[in-house]
Amino acid sequence: MHTQVAIIGAGPAGLLLSQLLDLAGVDCVLLERRDRDYVEGRIRAGVLEQGTVDLLRAAQVADRLEREGLVHDGIELAFEGRRHRIDFADLTPGKAVTVYGQTEVTKDLINARIARGNPPVFEAEDVEVLDFDGERPRVRYRHNGAAKELSCDFIAGCDGFHGVCRASVPQDSLRIFERVYPFAWLGILTRTKPVSDELIYCRHDNGFALFSMRSPQVSRLYLQVRPDEDLNEWPDDRIWEELKLRVGPEAAAALETGPxxxxxxxxxxxxVAEPLRFGRLFLAGDAGHIVPPTGAKGLNLAAADIHYLSEALVAFYKENRQDLLDTYSDKCLRRIWKAERFSWWMTSLMHRFPGRNPFDDRIQLAELMYVADSRTASTALAENYVGLPYE
Known part of the structure; x- marks a missing residue:
């Protein structure tokens, strides 16, 4: 069997790429090792940049997003008993973010692939990517107990941090840049009304907290905890008490609780892995980079990769152009490192780091006060949060 583009991984990146290529008339096959229920059930991010929303519109999968997505024109920073709003509408006119769960994006894309008669191949086992350093890449896998082989022109590795694609690259061809943070997020979903119409980012002496939502009836809430935290030590009552403490008395008084x-x-x-291209294998999304969730960049970075990769592949097949394939990795990495910087900065701004001394705490608070009191600093935060433009 032959296809023009073999796509490994049916997360949002792989699904979006297959949809955009299919709409442009480029033949592709999408392989996923998990079943459909598992893929659709993964609870992940839910804040979409303006560019991601525009890309989903171009992929013709934004109808439900337009009906159910919550457009946000700002966020709040809470610290030292004060709350400061970052006003996107004022600071970045015409740009906003939309709260719409990654789970819903995934469902919309799978339904679109089924409607167009080219659904993902779920439960594709023992996937191998071969010969991507030459002219005729191959993908081997097992499906329904039978061995399969797919020849292709290009392979798109959209199979996540633990996937086979990056692991198949010779290690001496990769440069890896990594930072592991000394804390984690404990997250819950609850059928309660969000405490605010916009996200609240809280800096507290006990640690960070985030008050987010999935809909007007479902709240998504996070607490900074130890990286080895035992969930059994966090019954719902304890989580709610800690959330109330970290958000402050005014918001706590309006906080609706529930299981x-x-x-x-x-x-x-x-x-970050560099580069993102190895012959005819291209990495995209979590296969090539991970960010802490503080800046809401994970899904949006994956969408940006797919913007560049789909554009490059369509130009190759429709215009016989090689240049966009050649510049794919460099374009993506320029945007990736800006998002990595912003995510690191937001994480450093809001979290309690073990071993920090009183001087470090005062510097953190001074940075927060500067952001709150300076229009220039607030604008820099807003520009990064709503999403930097594509090249």
Whole structure:
């Protein structure tokens, strides 16, 4: 069997790439090792940059997003008993973010692939990517107990941090940059009204907290905890008490509580692999980079990669152009490192780091006060949060 582009991994990156290529008339096959229920059930990010929303519109999968997504024109920073709003509408006119869960993006894309008659191949086992350093790459896998082989022109590695694609690259061809943070996020989903119409980022002596949402009826809430935190030590009552403490008395008084229906601990890391192209293999999304979730950049960076990769592949097939494939890695990495910097900065701005001394605490508070009191600093935060423009 032959296809023009073999895509490994049916997360948002792989699904979005397959949809954009299909709409442009480029043949592709999308392989996913998990089943559909697992893929659609993964609870992940939910803040979409303006550019990501525009890309989903171009992929013709934004109808439900337009109906159900919550457009936000700002966020709040809470610290030392004060709350300061970063006004996107004022600081970055015409740009906003949209709260719409990654789970919903994934469902919309899978339904679109099914509607167009080219769904992902779920439960593709033992995937191998071969000969991507030559002219005729191959992908081997097993499906329904049978051995399969797919020849292709290009392979898109959208299979995540633990996937096979980056692991198949000779290690002496990779440069890895990584920082592991000494804390994690404990996150819950609960069917309660959000405490605010916009996200609240809280800096507190006990640690960071984030008050977010998935809908007007579902709250997404996070607490900074130890990286080895035992969820059994965090019954719902304890989580709510800590959330109330960290957000401050005014918001705590309006906080609606209730049982959680999803609870998890997310480790925090920054990670970048360079380059993102190896012959005819291209890495995209978490296969090539990870950011701490503080800046809401993970899904948005993956979408940016797919913007560049789909553009390059369509130009290759429709215009016989090689140049966009050649510049893919460099373009992506310039944007990736800006997002890595912003995510690191937001994490450093809001979290309690073990071993910090009183001087470090005062510097952190001074930085927060500067952001709150300086229009220039607030604008820099807003520009990065709503999403830097594509090249």
């Amino acid at each position: 959680s229906f999803e609870k998890s601990v997310t480790p925090m890391r920054s990670f």
